[in-house]
Amino acid sequence: MARRRKHWGWGYEDQQPTAQQLRGAMPLVRERLGFDAQDPEEPVPLGAAAVPAASPLPPPPPGVTWDADAHARARHAWGSSYLDVVRGLRGRFDHAPDAVARPRDEAQVAAVLEWATETGVVVVPYGGGTSVVGGVTPAVDGPVVSLDLAALDRVLEVDAVSRSARVQAGALGPVLERQLAEHDLTMRCFPQSFEFSTLGGWIATRAGGHFATGPTHVDDLVEAVRAITPSGTWASRRLPGSGAGPSPDRALLGSEGILGVITEAWVRVQPHPEHRGGRAVRFGSFAMGVEAVRALAQSGLQPANCRLLDPAEAAFTGAGDGGHALLVLAFESTDAPVEADLARGLELCAECGGEWDDAPSRGGAAGAWRDAFLQAPYLRDVLVALGVMSETFETAITWERFGALREAVVDAARAALDDPRAMVTCRFTHAYPDGPAPYFTVLAPARRGDEEAQWWAVKRACSDALLAAGATITHHHAVGRDHRPWYDRQRPEPFAIALAAAKAAVDPAGILNPGVLMDPLTAPLP
């Protein structure tokens, strides 16, 4: 039998650490975070969990697999935010859908949407469930079905000449990459959620990818998108580029399931890089590192990795000494040696005071950081069980305003937490010629039982600070339900009107993920 996902949190059922293992991790919390872990909290078993009774649903469309057992409903009740993990651990599944539909093909997706349109049942498209913004949480009035795309996980076609592949939207990162590897190709889209997120989810949320510069969002890797809407199939042509009207793909990218259910896409792939080179560069201050990243981003060198960690974050992830900011700088190429680019990149770092050891970074500080990056979601479950609040905020802003932004966000988080033990760190996940994508991590003792209030206080304070500083409410975490108050303030009002009208036109019954990105329309359009 296939391994089953934990009914809460990250990973599989057999990956949940025991109470004894959790207890063993407590000294590490003290060492790394500087404050004490709390007594390990055991997850409430599924059998004892509060999964609300399902509302009765009309008879489902024939042929579609339909799950209404507790595990399926609990698993689809939340995404993967800090609060989602806390609530899942405690056995709270307030927003469990009434059923989970598992279509096996596009026709079944269309059948579910038709059924939902006729019966008025809400449909929440679900990929891997890794949303950290409430994007897949069925928090709606009335009957609701979670539409799980997991069965649509095949690479259907590979065009090695044009370096493209047609992939079903439900494919998880590793599943997609394994199939591409059979053709010696790779998509190289590795969000932190890679293990449990899907191609369709990446597209629907404009996920941040592997590359720190150049094609940073999945947007740039998409050649064509295919989605099922209540008004028919929204399928663009395979095109390397086009200027025919506003891009239909860009309208789906970031649509978060409110316009249609993405079923497949042609994506750009490439051979595995043959040439790699990198260093971990130390800077005496974060500000010096910032100047180096700006120089790199404006140089045209396009490093594959260019992640700057402030001294505290470098130390926390085991990659730094606490006294230095750390830049994980790496180049890769499928075609030509990268030594010259790396040498020029390091020159730019040196001009900003950077220093490095003359050995490749893999396995060293950069390797430590990479491992920590991929293990972070597992670690968070451990931290939650040990009473540590662990939250992240990410954004993008132009260079000249970054200093003020960082100060404002850090101050806001500290003030909201009102706890001298709290840690607030900053790194850059992506860098553009005109600005960085800063990523803030907040770690603090959780106020057990009061996590929601504690979390929302920080969320509100930091999000207000982001908006006031001129930044975006999200660079790659999406909007979902959690970011709505700030997204509503950020987006241009005529665009909001246009998007609402577009939504109403393709989804006239308003069944698709209502509450995400916008409120359901309560009155017909003028």
Place this chain on the structure above:
Amino acid sequence: MARRRKHWGWGYEDQQPTAQQLRGAMPLVRERLGFDAQDPEEPVPLGAAAVPAASPLPPPPPGVTWDADAHARARHAWGSSYLDVVRGLRGRFDHAPDAVARPRDEAQVAAVLEWATETGVVVVPYGGGTSVVGGVTPAVDGPVVSLDLAALDRVLEVDAVSRSARVQAGALGPVLERQLAEHDLTMRCFPQSFEFSTLGGWIATRAGGHFATGPTHVDDLVEAVRAITPSGTWASRRLPGSGAGPSPDRALLGSEGILGVITEAWVRVQPHPEHRGGRAVRFGSFAMGVEAVRALAQSGLQPANCRLLDPAEAAFTGAGDGGHALLVLAFESTDAPVEADLARGLELCAECGGEWDDAPSRGGAAGAWRDAFLQAPYLRDVLVALGVMSETFETAITWERFGALREAVVDAARAALDDPRAMVTCRFTHAYPDGPAPYFTVLAPARRGDEEAQWWAVKRACSDALLAAGATITHHHAVGRDHRPWYDRQRPEPFAIALAAAKAAVDPAGILNPGVLMDPLTAPLP
């Protein structure tokens, strides 16, 4: 007094060649095109031209400059397509607007839209009038005003740290670049229409820029867009990147004036490149050159120029010997020497059979091609006067289908022209890892007096061939009115529904450029 644009065709009034000069160019037509020019045709003077009487308009909004003289109305009757030039030369101005509004600021733009919404007068946003697809032709029933943004031509703000500039939408290419040059910066967006096209026009039509690879469309150079709509100001934040819902900027990019009037944008700028290097590479066949461009586009090298001309086009533009395809390959960098990239690029060319002279290309074959590129619009006026039909079709397609596409388009053009003297050539304007943007040029003896039928026969045949081959109806010429039949077939139907609803929501009176991209809605939405 400022130089005045010709009331038809390209350039200024003092740039129109005399009949004698035209006669002198006839041998060159014979030499380059292999067929005879026809007797020079003199343009019909404005005084003798058929500018239809203006419909009466309601009193204009106070303070807005309002032109209804024959020159202004004739100048705004057409764009710059081959047929537009032919009709202008003959003194035909069927679709002259009833007046030309020349707002001096955003408030006046808003006042015109408000006035138009109240009075039901159609508004056609107008930048430099270089549309080759009928995008600014006021071909509508009822009263219509052309909204000329020429007075909004200032660089308002420069942020050298983040390498961005806030520029008004009416700035012509050279006007914009001159102001940026005062800050030692450049936008490097050089469409063929550069001299007479505007930033707002580039954004509204997703213009193709300077770079043959990497950031090829103006889309990639836009940091934020500001537009006035009948429902208020659509202004995005200055952000280097964002994942907050579908991009509001990408909704305006390619909207061709149907959603709002773009008034300014923050664009990405850079210092002038300090390092350049290039060669003109010869290939024994176009197919060999195609393989080289594919290798270059998939290498990650990102040459600034990578334009492949087939043997006939290379010869026609004076850059080739007729027996070889020619690749204009060039690298540029603001930061580091480009020799290593150029050397690797040439290695890839050599692997595909390419040969080159070991001297830089500037001033040589590549220089000849560049000059021809920028002079082409002037040349076309000459060709029209000499009875030569000169038309171009451009598209994009994935590599594995390019061979079949080229054959189909060339065959279709030849069959439609039904004239053994016709020349149909092909070049690549841009290249992506997954495919090229091919550009076809058709040159043939014009059937004088019957140019419209001749042109439409070719247009229909080539456009049908493009669509059937899986390509896009336009890579960077936009849709306008001329490409509508094929755009309507190309775009996903639910997207068409969404776009129509969005348009109706922000422009409820339907005053903005009706007929472009979509038909005006004749009934209220369901």
